[in-house]
Amino acid sequence: MSTSPSSPTRIDAQPGEVIDRSTTIRFSWNGTSMTGFAGDTIASALMANGVRVISRSMKYHRPRGYLTADFWDPNGFVQVGDDPNVRSGHRLIENGMDVEPQNVWPSLDHDVKAANGLVGRFLTAGFYYKTFMRPAKLWPQFEKVLATFAPGGTVDLDTPHRLHDKRYIHPDVVVAGGGPAGMSAALAAAEAGAQVVLVEHEHHLGGHLLWGSDADRAVVAHFASALEKAGVEVLLNSTVTGRYEDNWVAINQRSHPLAVERLIKARAKILVVAPGLIERPYVFAGNDKPGVMLSGAVRRLINLYGVKPGSKAVVLTANADGDATIADLERIGVDVHVVDARKGEGIVAADGPAKSVTSVEGADGTKIDCDLLVTAIGWTAPTSLLNMSGDRPVYDPQTARFFPGVDIDNVLSTGGIVGDGMLDEVIDHGQQTGRLAADRAAAVAHRLQAFTARATPVHGDEPEWTPDRRSELPRDAHPELFRSSTHGIVDFSEDVGSKDLFGAAAEGFDSVELIKRFTTATMGPAQGKLETVNTVAVLAEARGETIAEVGTTVWRPPYAPITLGALAGRIFEPVRVSSIQPWHERNDAVPILAGAWIRPEHYGDAAAEVRNTRENVGIIDVTPLGKLDLRGPDVPKLLSMLYTNKWMKLPVGSVRYGLMCAEDGVVLDDGVTARLGEEHYLMTTTSSGAATIWEWAENWLQTEHPEWQVHITPVTTGLTSINVAGPKSRELVGRLTDIDLDPQSFEYMQVRTGSVAGVENCIAWRIGFTGELSYELHVPSGHGLHVWESLLEAGTDLGVKPFGLEAQRIMRLEKGHFIVGQDTDGLTKAPSTGMSSLIKLDKDDFAGKAELGWAMEDVEAPIVVSIQTSDGTIVPREASQIVKAGTNEILGRITSSRMSPTLGRSVCLGQVAPHVSAPGTELTIVLADGTRTQANVMEHHAHFDPEGERLRG
Amino acid sequence: MLLVPCPNCGPRNASDLVYKGESHTRPDPNLVTEAEWRSYLYLEDNPAGWLRETWYCRSGCRRYFVLERDTTTNEFRNPPVPGAKIGGKA
């Protein structure tokens, strides 16, 4: 393959290279097939293939090449197959990989948006706020324009959900960063007895040592094997993305063999922050042209991947890394012109056609021909994890970077983030940090153990909290270099220039936090790693302040962007089913998800199920009903406290309905409770209220009345519940039970126990949510399916049929029974339900008593009433508004509505203002299509059988 | 995420527990005024410093208990009188 002399190419094997030249990888870029080597990143492979232009910038669509050629490269986002926004400086190439540029419509080479000096004037700082504010009716147009300019790849909505996973760990020490300081800290902590996890962002341990000398790489090899021996868990290609309260540390692992990503939630006793330093770009005219690179990018490309990034270079150097870059370039035969900032030399512009650099303008007016411009002008300390721990970094002008500002007990920093020094000094600092971390982790472990001493004894005294006596790393002097005399790009991902920041400052933005939001500088995918300090420095310059005075923005999680897939993990949604569920499935029940329960909505025709239940007999699986087994001498006191009505004299063998309110008087739940024995009760709650009411009852028992002797056992799934309803229910149940069903001895609202279909210890009670004669059977759940099938078998000649939740809801609405949470809401106090007779204010105390006393006096509270439309064919949608005739004044709303198969007309429940709640009041309902219809308040809550004759029969 | 030291289960993620708010004594509903009751229901002292709070160990021992927490540091300690009466509002 021939490439032009100025194109980057692969060079001879380098001593520290991480590629395997014996394994060729085939991939494609923008439709062209290319090859690379195993271990290549997409970036190194593209560079080796002579590709210089990777993307277009976000707003101005200027051609861009690699700047840092690593994870943080703001220009390197590509689409890989159906995976958008892949960081090509980090992702390794694989055989068959289909890599496409993104944000380059219609093509990378011919980009119509590049004509956007045209639109550029709309895209200045704050353009979102200024340009698109008004008129509002033009928003759809604005959105179209913005959408074509918006960066980002293509999301394929048909992409299958690949395996993402989560893991929970409780290590003593998590070390964020696997450079020399991090490796040394991890090893020292492990050798001191701590359980350690070492997390490295890159694919290899070693940090900058990897592109250093042979001796540097020998150090890496030594640590790698020592860490393994010491039992340190090393996570490569993984990022500590956040630190939260009590050292809850999020680690995004991209190197799991099965999961695409795995989010590890680590509760670290001590977190060691050792991310090293991130190289900072220089601001000058043309600083975003392809061919302008940072020194770290050049050193990685040469030393790790054997790629020659240019043939004639200008290097602006202000530090040892710049000098090492010069040496690397000269070693591989690149002609280098040095501009030494430490001698007062400088550059003002990179010139050339749109897609390359052909010359550099020096500060002294000279023009130097080149095809590569390298800058090495300083560092950013990525203090993100410290910010998340409460730190506010402090600027040090001598070293031209920020340093941690405060000591945090359980978060320790080491390495470049806290200082410079020779390699052995850095390793020594890491070692001291690791030992301190292990000591403190032991103290934290002891303290945590002491809290749980009730369960597990804690041995010995708490270890001393080891003070921080680490020697400090030296700080190397570094010139302050942020911007040349020209304007250039500050935030490459967001396309924000120093000119924009000067403009914003002139408009009066004086706070870095505000200017960040106004210009969007630092808000792109580089998360401030490249641009924050330059933003601060340019703002300081524009305002004539010092960097320390301007301060810095607060770095928040995540340290590096994380995918939604990683956060979602496995799609794990447990559901609950009753023991009869296999039968429902075999018999084509249409399922409905109610809370966590899957239950039959109907078996094909809910209206037919209603008619059969009203005419013959129906059975419904009501297992999701919450059920609490209550035992003890003080159960009546507990019931009296929970329910608004009286419970002290409920006879054994009886069932009573009750309403529960929270302390604010709002209806919390309702249901029936049976007294099975002298000190034994069974409470039922609504399906959705089961967990809440258990906690609510425990709250009263544990906090207000610990002297009461009551034991609560939730038995919701322990008992399978079947309601047998309809005029023939007595006959059906009678065929299977030894319980005496004679209406004289087993009356409405009574409970009996006995055997059903040969199953002992069944509970049967007579209640009637459907309005029919009915027996609710609670059967040990191991036998639930048997009892269900026995009922169907025994009642064939009676016409027994199953019915689902929908038929039950229709029948309860025909009877005018409200459902908590459907016909009541978070503001509905008990008197609004029309059940004032159940509120016994003469009881000494009960939940909600104080509020209910006042609520009973409230003459403005809405009231739940039954409503029928004048035209019975109209079923107003639930939540339809009830208004004052001829106006839009809202008087209430429909809370439940159905077509009644029994009455052949629609029936509703609604909440209305008290002055329109009297029976016979005419109401106006606004239908979904905006038309209005007339309706009336009914005399009784029950639309059907208001006297309840069927129920009590 | 906060690590909450349940006296029975030991330190657990706050998401394993339910935070029930500041621990205040429930007024006698027969004597209380509307203003007093609503202050009990809705108003919190929210001090900068030590605060008594009720927790419910939902995913563990299912006990309600009171802990003291320094709201400026999130440090926990056991209350001086363990098992003291604690508020019943939900």
Ligand SMILES: [Zn+2]
């Ligand atoms: Zn617990």
